[in-house]
Amino acid sequence: MKAAVRSVKNFSKGYTDTQIKVRNATTNDSWGPSGTAMAEIAELTYDQNEMLEVMDIIDRRLNDKGKNWRHVFKSLSLLEYCLHNGSENVVRWAKDNIYIITTLREFVYVDDNGHDQGQNVRTKAKEITSLLEDEHALKEARGDSRE
């Protein structure tokens, strides 16, 4: 049912194919994104226009509210994947907008059962911040993944 609503939304809001791919990879479902989905998106970032669309959706998802912490967490995961495997432009985007990520290091969301779901987001945001601040680690991460 949720998936059906999402596909209607994708259609009615006029999202492009690329935007839909990113939206589907960063849903509120408790699984995913799959390796294949992330690889496909990372590949798209080598095209300048597609890259902007990918980052546009990631940016929106990163600024989502606490209840949608999975949007935030999955966008961070996808961003991390693209930093490793995507185009150099992703790295530039992330460095230019690092405050979007650093400010998530204190992300808070406690669910109705009292579980602190923010922890996942905080940890991931810290990891990506350290990666972006360490030129050597970043080079290594990018070099290793592309042989």
Next chain:
Amino acid sequence: SSFRLQSDHMQSDASLMTSVRKATSIDETAPKRKHVRSCIIFTWDHHTARPFWTAIKVQPLLANEVQTFKALITIHRVLQEGHKSALVDSQSEKGWLKTCERQYDGESSPKGYSDLIRDYVDYLLDKLSFHAQHPEFNGTFEYKEYISLRQVDDPNEGYETVYDMMNLQDHIDEFQKQLFSNFKRSNKNECRIAALVPLVQESYGIYRFLTSMLRALYSTVDAPETLEPLKHRYKSQHHRLRQFYADCSNLRYLTSLISVPRLPHDPPDLEGDDN
């Protein structure tokens, strides 16, 4: 941020107003991170903190001690994590901070924040003066090696910077003690603890800077005995900071949010060659 500017998700002044209002709500809790974060992001997207200050000043905050205290925390976070223009734009807002201080000049308030408000304003004014004097530092004193090296070209300037930072560090120490001694038994103290978070981050940034600058100074000056007073003070600050972090480690709410640094029992060696 060239890419982000092309997109349409930049906040308007109206939504900033909402974020400030929600961050400074009347509930005695921590200012909600998502609203504080929106204020911080706004300064990066627009490269200015002026609309943020406008939003602060149009809220009827000063009549309520909790709201005033939450506003001070929010301002502190924006100074720390916001775009560097926040430090510059806030210099002209010292008047508002002083008004805030005067408002709570009398006897103690029902919820016990009036002393803390005065102490907080005092600290923020001190922090703003430091940044006006030393514009090369960012709001959290994040470690950048080149600054400590540059300072050391001129040992006098380096000495002065270290001295000013140590004063600020002492001020943080006084203020954190006030916060701890103001904890209420019947209360989760979340709102008070929320003020400790930026102090932990700021004091650690200062500590790391002082450590590397003092080492750099020791490696360049010809007469190391001139640095004795600084070394003495550094050691005493190390022990007090270590205690501060130990006290913070017992606050579950705080440790769930940030990792509190752990300092070694003894202060690090400043003069060794192996640094």
